[in-house]
């Protein structure tokens with residue numbers, strides 16, 4: 330006997346949206362577990378106007394965005410300061426709550442645990458371990474939530490959208506960064522972002538990486554090395570490692586769910602259902618890291634699909650892998666469920682570096698899609714209306730996606 334129809338793990342835009350989609354479809358016995366003391370995920374700490382354009386047609390701050398989203402799912406039960414420790418087969422969740430450890434059971438689980446930036450240790454950077462080395466997420470918590478200034482003149486490592494979000498956050502606190510450091514020869518975000526840095530007088534060192542961090546008591550400089558092997562020191566009192574997102578996938582990895590061989594993200598089909606038909610995985614857990622609005626819209630749709638499943642329309646058909654070719658970092662879905670009849674799906678992908686040209690999708694030698702796209706790593710590319718005939722015979726045969734002719 331289940332305690333709930335649906336248990337959602339994570340109260341960011343994706344988790345809130347799944348709850349909203351379910352409520353709208355008439356499924357009310359649901360619960361959302363959130364490990365933080367407050368509901369809202371990443372937008373809670375992001376106070377600049379970078380949310381809401383798709384959902385509300387106007388820009389708004391993260392906290393305001395969450396407040397407006399929550400109005401759409403009044404009545405949903407959220408349990409904060411509650412961490413899900415393990416997912417077991419049969420819809421069982423192990424939790425730690427303010428009252429102690431618990432186990433609950435749900436007919437369906439939605440995993441919406443979001444994405445995180447890669448911190449220093451994940452980037453294998455040499456040197457000492459002084460204070461003042463943080464990610465953008467931590468920076469935003471210091472500045473917006475804690476009203477603290479962790480340093481006066483840091484460097485920002487990376488030029489993804491979130492790196493410019495770090496720049497914006499620093500400016501908000503009156504902090505002038507010493508530099509931005511980028512491994513490639515152009516910014517990972519859209520080019521105008523580099524103009525923003527230039528306007529603020531912040532130099533960007535391209536084709537360079539941090540190779541050493543000095544001092545142990547108080548950070549005073551980092552050493553960078555460019556592609557020709559030349560080194561130079563930059564005086565600074567902090568380092569912000571921004572971007573290089575990874576999905577918060579520890580729960581999935583420790584569970585019985587199937588993972589993609591390359592990315593190690595949970596395998597999800599065109600309806601965000603994992604290899605276990607009673608678990609969905611949504612939002613930046615499976616595509617680190619798309620914009621909040623994209624995660625919200627996807628979460629709504631996934632909630633509707635879960636409601637259909639609970640109403641008796643269970644996912645069926647065989648699972649076939651989606652195999653991204655060279656230059657493609659990830660796709661969502663990363664597998665397809667194909668039954669007896671034809672399916673029509675959209676595929677989202679991210680490239681590893683800027684690319685302009687054809688993208689094709691083939692199955693068993695047949696081209697199902699071919700179109701030119703302009704791709705940047707920061708931009709989600711959607712391949713629409715890919716049709717696959719039903720009754721697939723060989724489930725080892727992947728749907729292949731290629732950049733190039």
Ligand SMILES: Cc1cc2nc3c(=O)[nH]c(=O)nc-3n(C[C@H](O)[C@H](O)[C@H](O)COP(=O)(O)OP(=O)(O)OC[C@H]3O[C@@H](n4cnc5c(N)ncnc54)[C@H](O)[C@@H]3O)c2cc1C
Nearest residue numbers: 339341342343364370371379413442443466612613620621
């Ligand atoms: C530093 C940073 C800045 C960003 N800035 C922007 C921006 O300006 N604009 C924008 O559109 N997007 C931004 N993003 C992208 C952001 O990830 C999305 O906007 C959005 O928050 C994704 O929603 P989500 O629900 O998938 O994940 P999240 O918002 O990350 O929510 C996941 C939630 O799951 C909870 N959780 C995780 N594990 C557990 C567990 N085991 N048990 C219980 N709860 C758990 C987390 O505490 C969190 O609240 C930013 C991302 C980062 C990391």
